[in-house]
Amino acid sequence: MGFQGNVIVLLFGSLFIYLTFTLVKVLYKLWWTPIRMQNFMASQGIRGPSYRFIHGSTREVMAMKKEAMAKPMTLSHNIFPKVLPQIYTWINTYGRNYLSWYGPKAHFVVSEPELVKEILNNKDRSYPKGDVPAYFRLLLGNGITTSEGEKWTKHRKLSTYAFNTENLKGMIPEMIASVEMMLERWKQNEGREIEVYDEFRLLTSEIISRTAFGSSYLEGKNIFDMLTKLSLLINRNLYKLRLPGISKFWRTRDEIESENLVKGIRNSVMEIIKKREEKVKTGEAEGFGNDFLGVLLNSYHDEDEKKRISIEDVVDECKTFYIAGQESTNSLLSWTILLLAIHTDWQEEARKEVLKIFGQQKPNLDGIARLKIVRKLYIQITR
Template sequence: MEWVFWGFAAVCAGLILFLVKIVTRMWWKPLQVKKFFEAQGISGPPYRLFYGNTTDISRMIDEQKSKPMPLSHDMLPRVFPHLHQWSRIYGYDYVFWFGPNARLVVPHPELIKDICSTKFDNYSKLPTNPLSRQLVGQGLVGLTGEKWARHRKIINPAFHMDLLKGMIPTIIESSANLLEGWSKLVLSGASEIEVLKEFRELTADIIARTAFGSSFIEGKDIFDMQAKQMVLTSELFHTVYIPGFRCWNLEINIRRCLKQVIDAKKKTAGMEKTGSYGADLLGFMMSESKQQGRVNGKSNASLSTEEIIDECKTFYFGGHETTSVLLAWSIILLGTYFGLFIRFENYRSAREHYRGDSHASPTDGKCTTARIWSIGQTDEVLALGLGIHQDWQERGRREVLEVCGRNNYPDADSLSRLKIVGMIINEVMRLYPPAVGVLRQACVPTKVGRISIPAGTQLELPIIAIHHDTALWGNDAKDFNPGRFSEGIAKAAKHPMAFMPFGTGPTKCVGQNFALLEAKLVLAMILQNFSFVTSPSYTHAPLLVFTLRPQYGPQIIFHVD
């Protein structure tokens, strides 16, 4: 029976060793890190075993999601209530706990420049849970080190501006189809349109055509499945990952569909014997990957089919999700107004009374832009737009009509001359950035400004907080004012690094030029064809679901000019 004793002793020793590791990881190490920061004057919310502060964060976010906010761009208390509350208690530099991991908040542009650029090699991206990896695959977003550099080298040329300019006719075709549908709806008496859904379908169609050479209908299943993946992933940001069947089933089906697209392109290229896989983004990436393999003489210099699938997932997600919400916020901000609803016996007499493009507002006595909007099918209800931002809508429209005319679509040359439209898009991205924050992890012991941090410390770089900081942007930081970009991005704020909607440094979003080209073109075409105001049924409630989006959808009232 001696073997039983030793077997039992080995099991007990293993169990004790396991418990020691758990205690060290969950209690002893966090305690030492906490003391390390406190010795430098850096404090934060108290550490809680296992979950850290994640349950507190989830509770605060759920509280804010349950109610809308006033019509204001000061959405930090709603979107990041923990950052808003804790920075007031502990100061701008504080540490909170994501599970047993210390996370230092760094809301300073100069320090972010060090982290993401100057001392780039001292930091890495955070390890992601399996579901986050599923959303964008093992593409550029999740890769690090040599593998990231190899992918970036192959993909970068696909987003060169000269190549993107060749995609303008495709973007125009998809956009014209959408706007034609809107015109028919408006002329048939539709009172309002929910534009986020419309923009999601538009940008999905554009990315399907420009990246994969297929129509939106052919790729609809992939878009629908990735939308579900995004919702599931966003739920994990402030909690502990628990895998489930739905997650893995979605991933299997998405990869299967993408492999079919890639195989079809390889088959077509093989039949034509051209050596090229086409002029779309996927074809260019496949051709560039093949070329890199020949130049280096190594099979691992090119991308495998699985690696291409991972980059396709990034294309699908980044190529339509970020641009669709950017366009939605642009329309909301340009159409936002003080809703004054007056019931008139005679609608025509009301139009005569308020005729013209501007008048003295009864609320503040100032001259603002206004238009008369008929709601529904009756002449009795009148929505009078008293225009918080209507002046910028009119200025943008005048610029588009002066540069392009009413019947000519924008081209590469005219887009470069749409300065006001560019200023509007920049200001929308400042207030509602596509990337609300960046996460990094220290690979080695290092310093962030005056603060020494141990290896393994996580860093949260809150882009949205920097974009709303009055110390950087002035007292009107929470106002919509595209004029601040009139002299360019570098001079818009008190620090040249204060504006980073797509991140910064070597890992800045590779699709930035594509997103800006697409958004500018679509917005110009909308201004060219419509006037609009935000509907009184719109409820202002920014919500972070991987990207910052309107929680209840933006309802917009359009008028065909």
Template sequence: MAVLMTVLCALTAAWALKLLHAVWWKPKMIEEKLREQGIHGYPYKLVYGNTKEMMELAREKGSEPTEQPHDILPRINPLLHDLATTHKKSFVVWYGTTPRVAIMEPNLIKEILNNKSGDFPKPKTNSFTQLFVSGLATYNGDKWAKHRKIVDPAFHLEKMKHMMPALDVCTDEMISKWRKLVNFMGSSEVDMSVEFQNLTGDVISRAAFGSNFEEGRLIFLLQKEQGRLFLQSQMNINFPLLSYLPTKVNKRMKHINREVGSLLTRIIKKREKFIRAGEHKDDLLGLLLKSNLEQVQANNNSEAGMSMQDVIEECKLFYFAGQETTSNLLTWTMIVLSMHPEWQDRAREEVFRVFRNNNTPPNYDDLNRLKIVNMILLEVLRLYPSTSLIRSTNKETKLGDLCLPTGVQLFIPLHLVHRDKEQWGDDVMEFKPERFSDGKFETTNDKLSYYPFGWGPRVCVGQNFAMLESKLAMAKILHNFSFELSPNYTHAPYSAVTLQPRYGAPVILHKLPSVTRTAAVL
């Protein structure tokens, strides 16, 4: 018995020392190494890091008015704003026991995003993230390379053109609903954040699953709920062990994960059977499965392709990336064009001019001629990027003159990088789409301070799809309505999983005067 007690005491002491190392010694050692290199921030605090200060500052300063509506960082993250104001180019923020070093020097960002040797991988996902979404966006190394090779063909430009009818049908359904609302009174208030979530969910359901649209929409609704639950789970970021407890949120997330997996498995197996029989459809799922089969056959090895679970995770990623990013872009575009009616008028004039004598639905070439609409979308992405970019280190790593310890996350805060006066000029807080009149790589001094879809080998594979969908939706909206912000709108951007309007986006749609309308059919 004495021996057993001695062993138990030794194990307990070893566990306690290991825990103490993880929550105190290691963070403090990293903090000291960063400080020696001039990377400062709020001091690390046991377990919580800076998360308490972050929440307190958000409560104190998050509702304070800003001088310019597009100067949003003091509102969405006051702690980050304070650190950026004090330390300029590099600083550290502690998310629990994890240090995130902000990187804003263009040459260092380029080094991170262009790295092909795996020095700056995506951070490991926690169990909550894995239940919500993983796939290509979260993988590293050989698995990422294999998935990228298989997924890429589904997003080639020529394939995107085949999806135009699906985009057109979904957008027309939304426009038709809005016309009915507006026709009775001449105007109607609509919450754009809700409308565009539904639109982009319908689009990705049709584009991904084609004739299985209804099943696809059910998956979208389940994934939408999973996203809300995932956001709730992030309150436990400092206590990862809670993910294993049978809480209400945990049980529901696991149930949704199983249900979505079951629905997708049924759809995928049915589609695989058709493909083997020589029947093929040019939706995202069909293209993905065809590419996957070709990889297996070319290498005569099932390991060269993706497993059923891999395909399921990519389909879940279609929903999150395809729905969330585009929905946010359209929502902020409607808000910003309501704030700047002169650009709304210019965009509408262009739409009427481009489609004046066109009696058929717009095609890709038509949309590509919308230069002003494109400039507006690019400028909205500059001011209101959906999220920021995060990489990590899994060994001591050199970055420029910095020597980064193992376990550091590298944070590229796009809300700051896209507002760097040295790169963009003194008017950086203003909405000026003309910045992009010569293309998105001709806008800044170093030509590389714009990353709404990332950059380098891991640039977002779906960016062309998102821009195509956004141009089509905006063209049809501008052709049918003028719009302004509702008196009920409060400009309060906040960062959830992505950047969203905290109180929705109520916009008043107006019926266009008949003299403004042309014979074009959109």
């Protein structure tokens, strides 16, 4: 065999070694490690659905969700099996704490109240936030919900300052004005059905736009619409696993649409930011303001590097507040209306209390603090 033959043999040998090493590495990550983890947890009494090669528990989750959504829902408080059928099923099967799998990654699900309390307190910082899936990162970026350490502390202080008691007092007139506009629309539809969830979606988007960002309803609506579409895409792909790095060579239609939505959201937020900055630059406004956007921009322009945040941080926090603020408030309002419609006795008691304290006057902070029945109702709903 000549020199050329030796080179070919060497190349094939190197390729064989590389492929063997890669195969061993893949099997170690996708099979050996999960099986070892599963056996280790089982030895401590923690059970769960068996690990499936590559997919973990994701196929079971998708099947359970599909089955749950195919069934009609009755007017009942028992929404757990409908919303999170996999957790409901596995808690009843394996106990309050169990092990499940997102692909080859182990998820230890804890539902015992005392353990949950300990984890949330996290005094010793023993429970760091896990890696955020790529799709969620598109929605939330690197804002307060995904960051940790000094960055989380800094952003938390900004949010706390923006929504202190004094600032919240100043938001009440804007909230009242938005609610009055909604009620006027309802009067025009008297005698006809109203899609309450959509109405509250419009209400919350308008209030957030006006109170937190000082922007118009249309500007806020555009961002909310894009965030809603992005959320739907994320939910649709949450349990669909993709091979690492494959997106560099081939992207699905959902991935392309998601990237376009992310760019659109960023551009819309940047337009609102530039308008606020322009007002300060031209002297139309003395400062960036005390609303949420103003607090973020003050930090972005801070001369102290330790207090300063990047423009990407500003955009990510805006996205987080838009989506988290609207979704949570919208869902709570819709659920409250549904429960009041079912339990008319609570509805009547709440109405009497509101009329007794406010009469025909507009709500104010002092009066709201005296609403005992409404507060009790809120505690029952959010418990």
